[in-house]
Amino acid sequence: MAQCGEQGPKASHDFLPRYCSARFGSDASAVQRAIEVADNPSLRKTYYYQYTYIQPDEPYPRPYPQSALAALAEGDASADLQQVVELCRQARRDLAEVTDPADLVITNLMAELWRCQALRVATDSGGHSGGLGGRSVRQ
Numbered sequence: 405m406a407q408c409g410e411q412g413p414k415a416s417h418d419f420l421p422r423y424c425s426a427r428f429g430s431d432a433s434a435v436q437r438a439i440e441v442a443d444n445p446s447l448r449k450t451y452y453y454q455y456t457y458i459q460p461d462e463p464y465p466r467p468y469p470q471s472a473l474a475a476l477a478e479g480d481a482s483a484d485l486q487q488v489v490e491l492c493r494q495a496r497r498d499l500a501e502v503t504d505p506a507d508l509v510i511t512n513l514m515a516e517l518w519r520c521q522a523l524r525v526a527t528d529s530g531g532h533s534g535g536l537g538g539r540s541v542r543q
Contacts, residue, residue, distance in 0.1 A: 427509070434498040435510070441491045442516040446484045449475040450523055469526070476527050489524045492517040 420439060424432035450472040458464050462471075476485060496517045499510055 428502070428507075431502040431504075434495075434502055435513070438495040438499055438513045438517065441488065441495045442513060442520070444484070444488045444491075444520075446476065446481040446488060447516075447520055447523070449481065450519075473523070473526055476523065485520070485524050485527060489521050492520045 420436055421432070424436040424439070428435045450469070452468055452472070455466045455468040455471055459466070475481070496514060499505065499514055499517075502510055504510065505514075
């Protein structure tokens, strides 16, 4: 097992399963899967904090969520996001069955998983803020 403070690929690779096991016990696998889904590269483009920093070639303040939605429209992010939405749905179902669904880590993960699905709806509607365009959000 990697020791506290150890660095390198093995230490970072081992951290998440060790953390989840120590923190969540029998619920570790469900929590770990949810964290892995929420850490998808397409979703990383949408985390608000990166839009709060001054960037040399970007306007400040940067429009959020418009900049994030535009980043999702580039490349294969939209197609990838559809797969991630399905993983989010499953992860939410798994988290709903954990021992302590009111745990703050669990509630934060649930919010991130819902946010992922909302991003998919927003990208399907072209990023317009005019609601869901007649679509419903499935659980």
